[in-house]
Amino acid sequence: MFGCAFITNKTTETFEWVLETFKKSMAGAKPKTIFTDQDQAMSNVIAKVLPNSRHRLCLWHLQKKFVSRFGQLKSNEDFKNMFDKCLYGYDDEKEFDDCWNDMIQKYGLEEKEWFDRLYELRHKWCPVFSKDILCAGILSSQRSEITNRAISLKANKKNSLYEFFHIFEATLQRWRSNEKADNFKRKTKKPKTKCKLLKQAAEITL
Incomplete structure (x- = not known):
């Protein structure tokens, strides 16, 4: 996860602030592709703030x-x-x-x-x-939906902003720890597979 925003409404002004702040945090770098639902306010803002980014709708x-x-x-x-x-x-x-x-x-x-x-x-x-732009097989915004679900399992409407922040931070720390562990296994252990092609590839890369 590169960043997130905690917002209380879905207005054009709010989305514009989010995207402008995102650009500043990324030193002006802009995404090649953006996946959203069919929210019209978000669509209008993307066309205004990130006109050169490919806006795609989540399938x-x-x-x-x-x-x-x-x-x-x-x-x-x-x-x-x-x-x-x-x-x-x-x-x-x-x-x-x-x-x-x-x-x-x-x-x-x-x-x-x-x-x-x-x-x-x-x-x-x-x-x-959209074959002219690399999307790595991504067709939806489900990653953000998974984030929402993971956090909502521990957070609720009664939590204060302070409590929500710590729940969110703990979720990210857990994900990053799991990612480091997975990367270590990938670099040090051979995959468990019956496919001879994958076994040979693993022997070459380890």
Whole structure:
């Protein structure tokens, strides 16, 4: 974790302060890619403060909303498979467009504004449109969600800011300690695997 911000609201002004402060703390360095949910205030601020960063939408958040928009198609496995192919199944933009158009026509979604809006945002969520930038296979903001969950297990609304800070600091210290232990094992021990290729690679690197 490089940094975090404790905020009490999700306004444009708050997000702008967060990103401007982040830039200062990073000596002006800017991220190549940013993953967020569909919060409009955050989207507006990213375009203003970090115009050269690639803003992508978290597929995990999008998929949570997908189900509520399917209506009667929720139980249609063919539709869900076709939709999943649009999300992950193609390496070519034309193939994606062909599949999307076939899906819209086959299931009569031409008048569905939500699907139209989703297609307009395809460059922010579909991996096929982001092959020009390295994301290391990351498609969501689940790392931050995991952080939120890990902290919320020990913190609650009754904690003071002072108590919350110590809970947060202890969580980070535990993660960093585990990371150091994992790095030490990786450098000193061979992986437990039946794969001859991985065994040979381990012998070369140790």
